[in-house]
Amino acid sequence: EADIYQTPRYLVIGTGKKITLECSQTMGHDKMYWYQQDPGMELHLIHYSYGVNSTEKGDLSSESTVSRIRTEHFPLTLESARPSHTSQYLCASSEPGTNTEAFFGQGTRLTVV
Amino acid sequence: LAKTTQPISMDSYEGQEVNITCSHNNIATNDYITWYQQFPSQGPRFIIQGYKTKVTNEVASLFIPADRKSSTLSLPRVSLSDTAVYYCLVGTVSSGNTPLVFGKGTRLSVIA
Numbered sequence: 001e002a003d004i005y006q007t008p009r010y011l012v013i014g015t016g017k018k019i020t021l022e023c024s025q026t027m028g029h030d031k032m033y034w035y036q037q038d039p040g041m042e043l044h045l046i047h048y049s050y051g052v053n054s055t056e057k058g059d060l061s062s063e064s065t066v067s068r069i070r071t072e073h074f075p076l077t078l079e080s081a082r083p084s085h086t087s088q089y090l091c092a093s094s095e096p097g098t099n100t101e102a103f104f105g106q107g108t109r110l111t112v113v
Numbered sequence: 114l115a116k117t118t119q120p121i122s123m124d125s126y127e128g129q130e131v132n133i134t135c136s137h138n139n140i141a142t143n144d145y146i147t148w149y150q151q152f153p154s155q156g157p158r159f160i161i162q163g164y165k166t167k168v169t170n171e172v173a174s175l176f177i178p179a180d181r182k183s184s185t186l187s188l189p190r191v192s193l194s195d196t197a198v199y200y201c202l203v204g205t206v207s208s209g210n211t212p213l214v215f216g217k218g219t220r221l222s223v224i225a
Contacts, residue, residue, distance in 0.1 A: 033213060035156075043157070043200075043215040050210050059214060090156045098114055098211040099147050099204030104156025 003027050006091050006105035013081055013112055021076045021108045023091030032074040033102070034058075034066060035090040043090070049074060081112040114211055115139045115203040122220040131188045133219050135201030138182050146177060146184045149200040149215070157200060157215065161186070188221075196223045 004025040013019055025032065034047040035058075045058030049068040063085070064078050074093075078085055088109050094102040118136040125131045137146070145164050149157035150172075161168055163175040163184070174187040188195055200218040204211065 031210075031212075035215075039153070042217050043151070045212055045214050048212040056212070058212065088154065092156065092213070094213065096210075097204070097206040098213070099145055099162075099202055100206050101147070101159045101162070102149075102157070102213050104158070107154065107156055109154070 004091065004093055004103050004105045006089075006108050008108060009106060010109050011111070013110070015080075015082055015112055017081050019078050019081055019110070021089055021091075021110070023074045023076070023105055024072050025074075025093040025103070026072060027093060027103065028071060029093035029095055029103075030071065031094045031096065031100075032068065033092040033094075034064075034074070034076050035092065036060060036062065037088050037090060039088075047076065081110075083112045086110060086112050114214055115141065115144055117201045117203055117216060119199075119201050119216070119219045121217060122222070124222045124224060125191055126224050127192055128190050131191050131195070131221060131223075133186045133188075133199055133201075133221070134183055135186070135203075136183045137201070137203045140181050140203050141205075143205045144181075144203050145206045146175065146181075147202045147204075148173070148175065148186045149202070151198045151200065151218070152196075160199075162206075191221075191223045193223050193225060195221065197221060 044060035046062040151157040198218040
């Protein structure tokens, strides 16, 4: 069982609200990722980190931001939620290497109304 | 990660063996081949990884020919619960900072 946790699992929030999706892992992995996926659609990388104080944008433009102050914690923030942000957000972590086994959290299903 | 090409979708009946082939013509010497499985509303799950010839575990087998330009994921006697999207990824495992990017994958539908 992978030790990577996301909270909340489900979130319904009004337009304009600020939200933070939490992701924590206890495996000591340096690499962490955030993906966005709509039902039945492709998995898109939106942010990643190689370690503390490192963050990079992924291949899908996103209005969200991330921070990596501690190895185990990689939160994602939306300053002002919009209906277009409605999606599932998946967090993952792995050891160094481009193709090292990645462990995924349970995901957060976000609905902005 | 090296570019990969795999079928968009496949259908199979329960009890059949399913083979999903992935092409990776530009695979590098140090690259490994990894397959993930994703069920609806869940994150992808690592299934199997290999470098050459054949790798087998309790879930699947991975066949890699000598030129390593393609690989085949084999699922023996599939059941309805094997309906999922399967992703093929190619890259190094011990170094490198290129992020993990998933392609479209192969959507396998198992029919009763």
